[in-house]
Amino acid sequence: QDLDEVRLQLQWVTQAQFAGYYVALEEGFYEEEGLDVEILPGGPDIAPPQVLAGGGADVMLNWMPSALAAREKGLPVVNIAQPFASSGLMLTCWKDTGITGPQDFKGKTIGVWFFGNEYPFLSWMSQEGIPTEGGEEGVTVLKQGFNVDPLIQRQADCISTMTYNEYGQVLDAGISEDELVTFKYEDMGVATLEDGMWVLEENLEDPEFVDKMTRFVRASMKGWKWAETNPEEAAMIVLDNDETGAQTEAHQVRMMGEIAKLTEGSDGSLDEAAYQRTVDTLLAGGSDPVISQVPDGAWTSRITDEALK
Amino acid sequence: MSAAILALALWLGLWALNVWLATGPLSNRIWARMAVPLLFGITILILWEIAVRALQVPLVILPPPSQIGARFAESLPLLWGDFVQTILRGALSGYAIGCGAAFLTAIAVDRFVFLQRGLLPLASFMAALPIVGTAPILVMWFGFDWQSKAAVVVVMVFFPMLVNTVAGLAETSAMQRDLMKSWGAGYWSGLVKLRLPAAMPFIFNGLKICTTLALIGAIVAEFFGSPTLGLGFRITTSVGQLALDMVWAAILVAALAGTGFYGLVALIERGVTFWHPSQRG
Amino acid sequence: MPMMNAPIPQTVISARGVDLTFDTNDGSVHALRSVDLDIGKGEFVSFIGPSGCGKTTFLRVVAALETPTAGTVSVNGMTPDEARRARAYGYVFQAAGLYPWRTIGGNIALPLEIMGFDRAERTRRVREVMQLVELSGFEKKYPWQLSGGMQQRASIARALAFDAEILLMDEPFGALDEIVRDRLNEELLRLWAATGKTTLFVTHSIPEAVYLSTKIVVMSPRPGRITDVIDSPLPRERPLEIRDSPEFIEIAHRVREGLRAGHAEH
């Protein structure tokens, strides 16, 4: 029995954010579909589109802003499935800074992830009409590293967090929810789609590849649904696959719980309305929009349609 | 295939020209001295351009030099701001503080056996405090702006400078020391008149190695948090945007700054250690 | 009790039972054995002996650059090290040992700087001693730009510049031709007569030793020791022609015999 090889590039280190894939691997869902899957963890400074372009992977997980930007930069990537239905991105602020709504950001210091994740924030600020060059009337933007120290140490008034990870870390640091104010991008109407599966456009002309991806998406979604129903086991599977051994059980279990909320209600196919909202948000990115024109052919339902039959 | 042959021919041709320039009758002209490394660089750039085009390397992996040059020229004001932030504020101040501290420590270590036994092992403990570990901590301690970058640079350059200075201070011959003793020279005159001059070749070794370390330190520290400018900031954000031409333009700035910095130190070295056999040529 | 008509000079350097052994990778070398020697104030003492007999080592012991394994040395009633700190020594080493990063002028000025002479005085003295050793005009050159003999002369100038009480000279004239050597011999004698510096002088030339010295110490190697101490009856005033006098020739003969004996032994 010859297994087809598939390499999946994650966009962050091994954690429950990617539980569905690890579950599919460990529970043998991929093998059932005749696939030999290798999961490549990511990290800061690994740009999954680059790995894809270099032939280092067949399929990548990516946030839509960065994938669409890559597409405009001349790397034609196409979304073939969208297991995350909603966004987990938010800003978390100290309540005692007096922030109650976006207009209070003026004069404050805000930590933002760059690396492609700054787009939704910039677009949001431009919608609010708040400049990002600092000063009394604008916000001072810091390029935040990938941890929550700037908030805890009060170097920033607000920082970017994911519902499933950094927010929990803030709470773990002993800070209670009522000391904080949070702004979910989803609630602000500036949410962009996260963690979609993307492949190179040219590969979709190859029926064998399409078939391989169909099986891959099917098995992955099976993995996700299994993870949603068995969050504790899923978290343990993720822990087993973490080569650094840095994660703790409690943290991964909680993360799995939060992730389940984001994948809930997605069968893997892309919601056109959500896609449209993402594109609109990105086009509205003020003086420096992420993408300058409406993308064409950036997603396809071919594979999910086939997979879900 | 033909590209490979073209590239090879070009390489051989330009290398031959270089050999002639470096060793031929013109080799002592100042312009020939300058031309040799430039030619070598141009050779590499042309090969790079040919390779990228012939192999159709995707732009998001490696852009051709022509495109990098264009981006560089377009973004001069932006890159100037980055240069000031990272090199002038972060790297230089860290370099001065770090090398200065290491120099003084080396002198103290050289003076007191106690410190030699106690401090030197501790300092080598500091040798490889890897930037990956120190940078997040120092950003947490010193904030997002250039001060934390300078701190990272201090930590990075301290050890190489210390090792070289300590080695240099030991680099006197027995007779040179005996002479000083016979004049009843005190510790300080021995240091200033004998050991420091004799140590200069080593000290400059350290200073030269540290120039490049300082740049690396300042740039990489920006990966762990920075205001929205700086070369490291530019590189990471541009990688995220897959604007590889911008990444390389920023690298070009770093390379120019680094070469200039190194060249300056090497020039001073020539003036100070003219007497050393390695400089007499 | 000292006699009235022959004042016994005050002893400046006194060695008693000095022993020195070097430990090396293959066994130890007995460089000095039971060396006893008294040197009076203002004496000019030459050391002569086969290569490796411990002449340099003895000078180094006196200058506190080497510590004897046994025995004591006193200099003006102090230990050698105290005398060193009191800047009692002008030492000319067997090799020139100029600092390569300083010009010849700068090298000669160095001990003066260390001893705190002011600039004008330094310049004056440097000019003076450079003239003495016939190096005028080479102030600005670096050591590696000078011939071997010129380097040696620069190092002599350096030791003379600061007027130390005791001069230690280890084959200072080895690299010089006869004419310059004669001239420097005369100069040295004049300087010594004028200043009364106690001088310890290592040489391989028997005529030089006899011509210059009030006392000649003959040494012999393995182990290094003193085999003969000859007090010279020559007057203090010595024209070069004295070298043809019978007294001179007799002393020279005695020294040569002593040397030969040292050689024959092993």
Place this chain on the structure above:
Amino acid sequence: MPMMNAPIPQTVISARGVDLTFDTNDGSVHALRSVDLDIGKGEFVSFIGPSGCGKTTFLRVVAALETPTAGTVSVNGMTPDEARRARAYGYVFQAAGLYPWRTIGGNIALPLEIMGFDRAERTRRVREVMQLVELSGFEKKYPWQLSGGMQQRASIARALAFDAEILLMDEPFGALDEIVRDRLNEELLRLWAATGKTTLFVTHSIPEAVYLSTKIVVMSPRPGRITDVIDSPLPRERPLEIRDSPEFIEIAHRVREGLRAGHAEH
């Protein structure tokens, strides 16, 4: 046309109009001016002259360590550099120049290693030359554990070990006492007679020059030039006592006059 009864030796080294100027930080030094000299095969030529007159520089030119600014030198019909490549030279420098990381034995063996002698042959030759310079027993010592004269002897041994056709010796015996020096002079003369090596020898000692040489070259400084070339009428066979013969004293006198003239000039 050569006469039958006085075979003119074949010329080995021939210098024609050799000029050499060093550029230094404060002006240039004229180290050699229009030097013409022919040296026949098997000759023993001594160079004598005040310090700084260019003796070392001339030897360096012959050994292709320095390139003349003008003029030509030929060695066996080759350029000095070709002769150097043919390993024609054994060079004893003015300072010992031993490599501090090698033992004395290792230092002497080094040129042998480089020239590809096998181990047994190396050991044999090292033992032989060390005996010659009276250093047996010091094979395993490092240079800094030796006295100045011992170092100098080691460096002589090193140059003798590999039997070069031409010996260049720059004040090899400067740091040795009279007895050893006499002995080495005799040895050198014996070696020279036995092997017929062409020898260029720098010395400051007039008797030494006269005793050893078939030809004495007197030089004078600023600019360095040859002021006199004296062919010695002494026989090849020379006992030490020859130094008291009238011929010897006469040549010595002529050399001394030449030297003095060179000194008086400036």
Place this chain on the structure above:
Amino acid sequence: MSRYGPLLLLVAALFALWYAAAVPMNIREALSAAERNGVVVEPATAIERRDANALGLVAANLAQIPAAWAQDRPRLPAPHQIVGELWQSVVMEEIEGQRGLLKSGSLSNRGLLLHVWITLSATALGFVIGTVAGVLLAVGIVHSRTMERSVMPWAIVSQTVPIVALAPMIVVVLYSVGLQGLLPKAIISAYLSFFPVVVGMVKGLRAPDAMQTDLMRTWDASGWQVLTRLRLPASMPYLFASLKIAVAAALVGAIVGELPVQGGGLGARMLAGSYYGQTAQIWAALLLAAALAAGLVAAIGGAQRLALRRMGGAA
């Protein structure tokens, strides 16, 4: 005082200083935690404390000092916290952990030993490659004017390229051409370590003075003979000074090469620790890396003493 006395004394002083410094560094979080638990602190709110002087805060709240040494996410962990973490992750994890040496028969990825091993092997390989490359390059530069004039400036330029920025990219690219595991990390590590070697060795190989090289010329020694018998021995002091720096640089390179976190190693460990706010974990890995560096530098120092002894010792 014995050989190690001064070291011990200084280490003790360092620890004392460390404990002292940890108090003002951590006092804010300690006070916030206390405030949450209903303890009355001075000043009462975090926003007031933000602008207050840290030492002032300590003085006003002496009772909270012990708490500053027991923070979960301290700005500066107290030494005993790090020692505790080290004990946990180096020893206890192997003995008691599910995946530890005793229970599974192989080193645990949650312990530090495995990561030390991963990093060390990449460092060693990189150091060897880097040193060899550096010495070869220096030899080339010393022997060929063309090399010197054309390559040396670019060797300098190569070091100003923030390799650390490109490291992940390089690892990825190498991965895509089939190189994986130790080698990509070792290459980055070699890249960082070759430069100090080149700079030091170019100087060292040129250190012999004129007479020493002239001697070789009179013997018509070949370039190779001059190199092995004169230049290399004369360059030893420079070589060892460079090697000490190079080995430290190689370690940094290996750690940086682990930034893409795949495959573990101390670098991956530190970074992952930083993402999850496991301060003690970062510090433990950091100190272990530093100890590793100190060990490697000490090993080079030992080699240096050995070499010097074989080369005649003093002077």
